[in-house]
Amino acid sequence: MSVTAPLGFRAAGVAAGIKSGGARDLALVVNDGPSRAAAGVFTANRVKAAPVLWSQQVLSGGRLRAVVLNSGGANACTGPEGFQDTHATAEKAAELLADSAGEVAICSTGLIGERLPMDELLSGVETAAGQLSRDGGLAAADAIRTTDTVSKISFRRGGEAAAAEDASSKPLGGNAGGKAPRGYMVGGMAKGAGMLAPALATMLCVITTDADLTSEELDATLRRATAQTFDRLDTDGCMSTNDTVLLLASGAAGVKPDLAEFEQKVVEVCADLARQLLVDAEGASKAIAIEVVGAASEDDAVKVGRSVARSNLLKCAIHGEDPNWGRVLAAVGTTDAAFEPDRLNVAINGIWICRAGAVGDDRSKVDMRPRDVTITVDLSAGPHTATVHTTDLTADYVHENSAYSS
Amino acid sequence: MSVTAPLGFRAAGVAAGIKSGGARDLALVVNDGPSRAAAGVFTANRVKAAPVLWSQQVLSGGRLRAVVLNSGGANACTGPEGFQDTHATAEKAAELLADSAGEVAICSTGLIGERLPMDELLSGVETAAGQLSRDGGLAAADAIRTTDTVSKISFRRGGEAAAAEDASSKPLGGNAGGKAPRGYMVGGMAKGAGMLAPALATMLCVITTDADLTSEELDATLRRATAQTFDRLDTDGCMSTNDTVLLLASGAAGVKPDLAEFEQKVVEVCADLARQLLVDAEGASKAIAIEVVGAASEDDAVKVGRSVARSNLLKCAIHGEDPNWGRVLAAVGTTDAAFEPDRLNVAINGIWICRAGAVGDDRSKVDMRPRDVTITVDLSAGPHTATVHTTDLTADYVHENSAYSS
Incomplete structure (x- = not known):
């Protein structure tokens, strides 16, 4: 289910050739609206990768149409050229979506200090755009793995859907049949293992919802949720140059959620993903x-x-x-x-x-x-x-x- | 040479039976004066071992007649009983020296959270007192080792002895023959490997000099010297409950040293010992x-x-x-x-x-x-x-x- 569990989102994960070996290495997540409200939290490291600098700038507008994520290279400590690479990636996605690059966030993970192979990356964005689908959440979660042994995904239902589900005790029942039109979903995917994975352990996370919220509401929710979850995961004390957590709302479910309940659902998704990161931390036995x-x-x-x-x-x-x-x-x-x-x-x-x-x-x-x-x-x-x-x-x-x- | 390189000091290192296996585990260093001026710096950890609490109190008087050091147990996190054990150790040494326990510092290193075997320790103090000698510096340095693979000792000459020696290029010539009566010596011993050794890496260090200085001069010198040397050794970021560095002056050489030169000699001894700790750090290859x-x-x-x-x-x-x-x-x-x-x-x-x-x-x-x-x-x-x-x-x-x- 991942990021495409909520209505209004499509995703894809493809092998662009950034990683050697033919594994998936590029993900695209698109918000088809009607809303584009979004928020992000980023690494506190003062040495920030180009995609972090770019995405922070984009998020200052409070709106996201799409997120491009790649594994196989962090695009950190790559100078002005690295920033241009990130910009070009956003422009490419915007062109394919007939939209503005100013609403496309970029996330990268992998080794620091090396330029990305831009031919592969840009053609990968094109391939991914052609494969966008409502079922693409799992492929996207797979494409952002570096040394993660498994994909990390999570979702929770909120609103009347959750209440109805609680009553019928069907924890994994779908909402695609429209039986719970007044409910909403929160979905997410993540990679990394706190700071424990070798690539300075970039932690990337994209959370989506089809509830209808303002970017201010999303921002406050995301800050409180990450402070209680990802911020309390400390595997080796090292702080990445690339950490990014994004929260996008499509509003497609047509539901204005109760804010306290919504925050609880986002906390649950973050806590679930954080737990998955911890359990998959490299080399850990406890x-x-x-x-x-x-x-x-x-x-x-x-x-x-x-x-x-x-x-x-x-x-x-x-x-x-x-x-x-x-x-x-x-x-x-x-x-x-x-x-x-x-x-x-x-x-x-x-x-x-x-x-x-x-x-x-x-x-x-x-x-x-x-x-x-x-x-x-x-x-x-x-x-x-x-x-x-x-x-x-x-x-x-x-x-x-x-x-x-x- | 170690702590007995300067005039006025005797030392001993004995096997008291605190460690299993019969290795030396108790050292005694005695200052026979005429001066007893001394200073100490201690761990910044707020959880301090009993011997640290005791020795800080003793050093507030600015004088030390003797130091008892043991390996095989840190006497940290041992409650009021552990403090009583430290007190009893100081009283025992004072009794043997016909002196005051209030001028006896105690240092311990080893595992945290266990009481010391006091029968063995106190009879070890008695044995050590009987073996005190001007040649005891090496045995003392050996007795404070835990997982140190070698003893760490160092010394430097100061004053006219240093000048005469520089001229004659005899780096290891003794001063026992009294050929350089206006010079002075600084000697030292240490154990530990920053915070890298397993016993929370207690770093213990005793530095002696036969120059004549006040406790205030010693304190200022020691603080500046350790700030530039031991404080910049950071092997694993962990901070011990027992770290102690002591500086004792006997004044037996009858020399009031140039303070800048004296500080330089103390810095050199500390830097030399710090380097030895680093090179012997457990498990390190670089x-x-x-x-x-x-x-x-x-x-x-x-x-x-x-x-x-x-x-x-x-x-x-x-x-x-x-x-x-x-x-x-x-x-x-x-x-x-x-x-x-x-x-x-x-x-x-x-x-x-x-x-x-x-x-x-x-x-x-x-x-x-x-x-x-x-x-x-x-x-x-x-x-x-x-x-x-x-x-x-x-x-x-x-x-x-x-x-x-x-």
């Missing part, structure tokens, strides 16, 4: 949730969670199935969050092995075998909480990332 | 110097160097002998240092493979085979520079740190 409780503020909780998520020593310990709470405390201690060292408590998989900053329950009680590991840090400083997700650090991570461009 | 030039301030230069040093992706690339400048730029881009992305230049081992934020010279010209790798980042934003040292990220690092406590 999915680690760092659950910070008892924080004086949500900011403190996120800060502590992120610090723990970035401790290489801890991530190695978890890989070795060692419930090393000392490394958790050492990571907490590097933050300026409100806490007293002798009031810190830490549980791993539910066993409170550190109490009051010192040894707690017997560490041999902790079952470290499951793939999912939950580390709970109680700061004993307030009522706020946050969860940050990461992975373990493995020899496979080192191998994958040592060999990428050589 | 020693990486990140040399930041063209910065608007020294702070900016350090910030950028540290960010590059902490990029797991880059450290993997260097391990794979891949001169991946894109990952350098991506790390620079996460800082708030003054720079324009399209004015960044990057050289690896002298080849400017990134110019003006884009592709520069041919990357195949970079010789990545040497163990030493220099990454030069030119921010094109001012006259300031700084160099941060790190190591590559290897499968061996993961293995060492996955297996430590399990």
Whole structure:
């Protein structure tokens, strides 16, 4: 279903020849309206790839007709020529759609510092435009993969469709038959693994909806949703030059959604995609949730969670199935969050092995075998909480990332 | 030579039975004066081990008679009982020296979260006190090793001894014969590998001198020296609960040194020890110097160097002998240092493979085979520079740190 689950969208994914080996490497997503409202969030890295600079400019208008995405090259650190390549790509898509390049966003992922093969890319855009269809969502999701082992897609129903579906317990029932005309859909696709994949792990995500919203509503929704989901995925602390998350609304379902419910649906799609990214993170053998409780503020909780998520020593310990709470405390201690060292408590998989900053329950009680590991840090400083997700650090991570461009 | 190179110091290193296997695990360093001026710098981690809390308190008096150091246990996150253990250790040393526990510093290194075996430790202090000698510096340096493969020691001559020696070109000539009575010595020992060793990499360092200085002079010198050396060693971004660097002056040479020269000697000893720590860092196959030039301030230069040093992706690339400048730029881009992305230049081992934020010279010209790798980042934003040292990220690092406590 992916980005074409909602009405009003067509997509395609083709092999343009950007990647060697003949795999799909170019995706096109088109919004046929009636609305073109859109919003985007982008990497906070100050070294931004050309497509990010371009798309930020495009999104300042709050409207998107189409998105062109390519794998096989990030078009980052490519100078003014790289920006011209992005511009030319948007012009090509606009020409094929008889529309304006100023409403075409571009996303690229792959190796930094190399120009894209523009002949292949532009003819790929043409091929993709010829294959656009209501069924193209899966092919598009496939085309944006780099080292992702699987495509990442998600969708949720909202409005009366969701209510009707809840009543009939048919979780995957289609809405194509028009049985729920007053409902709406949110669909999405993503690639990457936080910052863990080798190409600096560009995370690209396109979310679509057939609900009718203004670009301001989409922008506020997207910022809040990504802050709670993708922003709390921290696999290796590295920040890509290309990260992009776009939200497009066609309005084709003719529904003005309840904003709180809509945000909830977008959060669910983002959380689902984030989880898929985490599980597919390269070289990872554990999915680690760092659950910070008892924080004086949500900011403190996120800060502590992120610090723990970035401790290489801890991530190695978890890989070795060692419930090393000392490394958790050492990571907490590097933050300026409100806490007293002798009031810190830490549980791993539910066993409170550190109490009051010192040894707690017997560490041999902790079952470290499951793939999912939950580390709970109680700061004993307030009522706020946050969860940050990461992975373990493995020899496979080192191998994958040592060999990428050589 | 180590800490007993300067006059006025005795030391010992013994096997107390704290470590299993019979290796040396307890060191005692004693200052016989006439002066006892001393200073210390400690980990910035807010979760501090008991010996750090104790020694900070002791150093507030600006005097040290002795330092007891143990490997085999960090005595961190051990609660009030752990602090009592540290206190008891200081009392034991004081009793043996017929002196005050308030002038005995304690340093511990090893696993976090476990109490020390106090019977072994206290009888080890007694054994060490009985073996104190002017030749004990090497045994002391050996006793503080954890996973260090070699002892780390260093010394420099200052004052007229240095001048006389320079003239006669006898770099290792002793001063024991009293031929250079107006000179002085600076000696030191260290253990750890920045934050790279498994025990949260506690870095312990004791520096001694027979020059005559006040505790205020020692404090100012030590802070400036460590800021330029140990503080710019960033092997894995993790910060220990136990890091301690002490500087003790006996005044036994009867020399009031030129302060600028003295600082230079202390910087040289610290830099030499830091280099030894880096080269011995566990699992590392490359020693990486990140040399930041063209910065608007020294702070900016350090910030950028540290960010590059902490990029797991880059450290993997260097391990794979891949001169991946894109990952350098991506790390620079996460800082708030003054720079324009399209004015960044990057050289690896002298080849400017990134110019003006884009592709520069041919990357195949970079010789990545040497163990030493220099990454030069030119921010094109001012006259300031700084160099941060790190190591590559290897499968061996993961293995060492996955297996430590399990």
